[in-house]
């Protein structure tokens with residue numbers, strides 16, 4: 433499969449190149465040349481298929497023969513090393529728990545898949561690759577864990593000092609081995625700026641082969657379509673009523689965009705809801721038809737504090753830049769922190785379930801849509817385990833929550849990080865080690 437740049441100023445490249453480059457040289461996002469519906473034979477056997485088989489059929493068309501079948505199956509098996517339970521909260525509302533992986537956020541799926549694809553492409557290559565990534569919290573942990581011990585790849589993570597949660601910081605700084613954590617004196621935007629500067633710095637080329645691992649990378653984006661299939665299979669097996677509607681807590685819009693790809697491949701989801709916090713660029717676009725990004729504002733669902741969602745371009749492309757068409761399949765709503773906190777309380781009291789702030793935003797979006805569409809079967813995605821936002825959850829619910837094993841395991845590990853103040857500091861590290 434070839435991938436082309438949405439800025440149309442780069443010749444199309446194969447999957448491997450797209451993964452290695454991350455962003456196209458013309459700064460455009462890579463997009464597959466075709467997205468083919470899955471054949472009838474797939475749907476005939478769908479209810480009996482294992483998760484690994486589904487994932488293999490779904491991703492194959494994007495990879496072609498670039499990864500041999502057995503290797504790809506192994507990559508998928510290692511990616512899907514945890515469960516994706518669909519928890520029924522009442523007759524027509526369920527939550528899809530995407531947080532059972534090693535770092536307890538949905539980004540584990542993309543992080544693990546991408547790491548293994550790069551590892552595969554590097555197997556017969558002596559050149560070392562450095563993955564450079566800026567994180568506001570969850571991405572860094574998922575990438576660090578995904579690349580743990582992957583041969584020939586060094587990972588350098590930049591995070592803003594004092595602005596990630598305590599547990600997120602532990603996930604970033606206790607991995608060691610091929611993972612280095614840099615604590616940046618500044619904001620997430622400063623971290624991202626330093627990463628961009630490094631990519632554009634020609635003097636680094638003689639020292640490092642740099643690549644990125646954020647959600648613009650096709651190997652992190654596309655595997656996120658897997659769990660929409662798993663959830664629909666579960667709904668079908670349980671013979672729940674149709675139509676199925678999915679609400680996705682959204683920031684950079686990679687996750688929901690992967691759901692829309694699944695829909696394009698024929699997955700029977702009738703409607704998608706993009707649920708955001710006060711960073712409401714997409715809901716405003718859906719309302720007014722004008723895309724006007726704003727600087728991000730800080731909220732309690734901080735992984736969605738994105739003012740200019742990069743995957744917007746891909747969503748546009750999926751619907752041929754036709755807002756009317758997009759609206760037939762997607763709605764969008766934004767919610768304040770106050771609303772988010774009361775939703776957390778409501779879900780806890782009425783449905784006996786603890787959501788993290790991101791999942792609560794997803795719940796709110798679903799609830800809003802169901803006001804005018806009461807007959808649907810609704811699923812909201814729970815994108816992180818509540819323990820990742822321990823303070824907010826415990827404060828809001830006035831309730832202690834149990835620390836799961838994945839988190840307990842890292843609590844007394846030794847944390848190592850290097851302080852960085854400026855791009856020159858980052859450059860010194862990239863050049864010397």
Ligand SMILES: *Cc1c(COP(=O)(O)O)cnc(C)c1O
Pocket residue numbers: 537538539570571647681682683684685686687688735736790815816
């Ligand atoms: C990254 C993240 C999101 C936002 O996902 P996008 O794909 O960027 O829209 C939502 N919730 C959590 C917990 C996240 O870590």
